[in-house]
Amino acid sequence: xxxxxxxxxxxxxxxxxRLDGDEVMLLAEAATFWADPRGWLTKTDGRVISSNxxxxxxxxxxxxxxxxxxxxxxxxxxxxxxxxxEHPTLFGRWTASLSVGGVPVAVxxxxxxxxxxxxxxAYVAEPIRDADPDTALASVLGYSTFNDLTARRAQKLSxxxxxxKNADRSGPMGPIxxxxxxxDLRDGLRVRTRVNGTVVQDGDTRxxxxxxxxxxxxxxxxxxxxxxxxxxTGTPDGVGYVRTPPWLLVPGDVVEVEIDHLGTLRTPxxxxxxxxxxxxxxx
Numbered sequence: 001x002x003x004x005x006x007x008x009x010x011x012x013x014x015x016x017x018r019l020d021g022d023e024v025m026l027l028a029e030a031a032t033f034w035a036d037p038r039g040w041l042t043k044t045d046g047r048v049i050s051s052n053x054x055x056x057x058x059x060x061x062x063x064x065x066x067x068x069x070x071x072x073x074x075x076x077x078x079x080x081x082x083x084x085x086e087h088p089t090l091f092g093r094w095t096a097s098l099s100v101g102g103v104p105v106a107v108x109x110x111x112x113x114x115x116x117x118x119x120x121x122a123y124v125a126e127p128i129r130d131a132d133p134d135t136a137l138a139s140v141l142g143y144s145t146f147n148d149l150t151a152r153r154a155q156k157l158s159x160x161x162x163x164x165k166n167a168d169r170s171g172p173m174g175p176i177x178x179x180x181x182x183x184d185l186r187d188g189l190r191v192r193t194r195v196n197g198t199v200v201q202d203g204d205t206r207x208x209x210x211x212x213x214x215x216x217x218x219x220x221x222x223x224x225x226x227x228x229x230x231x232x233t234g235t236p237d238g239v240g241y242v243r244t245p246p247w248l249l250v251p252g253d254v255v256e257v258e259i260d261h262l263g264t265l266r267t268p269x270x271x272x273x274x275x276x277x278x279x280x281x282x283x
Contacts, residue, residue: 001041003142003176005030005059005100016040016059019175024051030061034228037125037141041178058098058173060123064228066093068119068148068165069215072234073207079237088210088218091161093148093232099169104270105149108167113248114149114269117235118193118201118257120185121146122212123176128225136220137213143182145174145257145265146232147193152241152248173230174257174265182261186211189260191236196253203236 002019006026016033017024025046027033033040060066070089071077077084099105107114125141148171155164182189185205193201210218215231240247249255251271258264 001142001178001181003027003059003178005057006054007057008054014057014059017054018046019051022051023048024054030059030228031063034061034064037227056100056102058095058100059176060095060098060230061228062095063226064095064230065225066095066098066171066230066232067091067219068093068232069210069234070161072209072215073203073236074209075203075207075237076235076239077209079239079242084209088215090215090219091165093171094166097166097168097171099172099267101145101172101174101265101267103169103172104268105167105169105172106270106272107249107251108151108154109272111151111153112246113240113250114167114170115152115240115248116193116195116200116255116257117148117150117239118191118259119146119148119235120144120189120191120205120233120259120262121173122216122231122233124216124225124229124231125227127227128216128220131217131220133211133213133217136216137184137211139216139225140179140212141227142176142178143185143262144176145259145262147172147255147257147265147267148232148235149249149255149267171232172265172267174263177262185233189262192258193238194256194258195247195249200240200247201236201238203238205233207236208234 014030126139151164188206253269
């Protein structure tokens with residue numbers, strides 16, 4: 001089953017909807033859905049409308065925490081000359097930085113471009129508190145494509161990555177595909193990123209250092225994870241800043257993240273002025 005966030009014309013309310021071809025079936029408002037996500041998946045009598053009639057938006061509630069894992073693929077750690085970490089490197093995104101496929105992302109002022117990081121995102125379905133890895137993994141509702149687009153200049157201003165990881169609309173995410181249709185990431189999903197049709201990343205989730213269950217378990221020892229929280233599980237090797245010369249996304253580029261079972265996430269890149277104009281048109 002595929003799920004997406006949608007907004008009806010003239011409304012601010014975000015609904016979670018089931019995707020079925022060119023139609024969507026409204027399940028519930030986002031906050032209501034995430035109060036009992038597995039229960040809402042059984043709904044069969046929701047309002048069905050054309051996907052052309054709705055605006056697609058991130059399917060998470062405003063209260064969601066987005067926790068990202070850095071350096072979680074062995075080959076990616078190696079390409080940056082980092083040692084394999086003993087513990088997951090974690091950082092946060094705010095929900096304000098999230099977006100969806102097809103929405104332009106602007107290169108921030110002062111940045112030479114944006115770097116791509118194709119990833120799998122995992123979505124929490126039940127509270128996870130001090131859980132073992134297997135229990136934590138069983139609490140995942142599903143997965144989606146994700147692109148952790150990064151402003152490297154801002155990221156490197158300090159040892160903390162927050163600024164460079166929260167540019168406007170720099171966290172596009174695809175529809176959620178329920179876990180029963182995806183399987184265990186430890187069995188391997190191919191993760192590919194393309195820039196203007198050229199493959200720049202071609203990895204496999206079997207190269208992950210820390211599994212989804214292990215990451216969720218570690219986090220849950222310190223804070224309770226709640227339904228709607230998102231874990232971005234890290235990116236494979238092939239990012240732009242380590243190349244000689246560096247290769248970054250500039251206005252006019254199109255970046256795509258394609259992952260087995262999860263589909264393709266497409267994001268056009270604009271200049272900062274173009275991005276501001278687009279945001280005003282969308283308001």
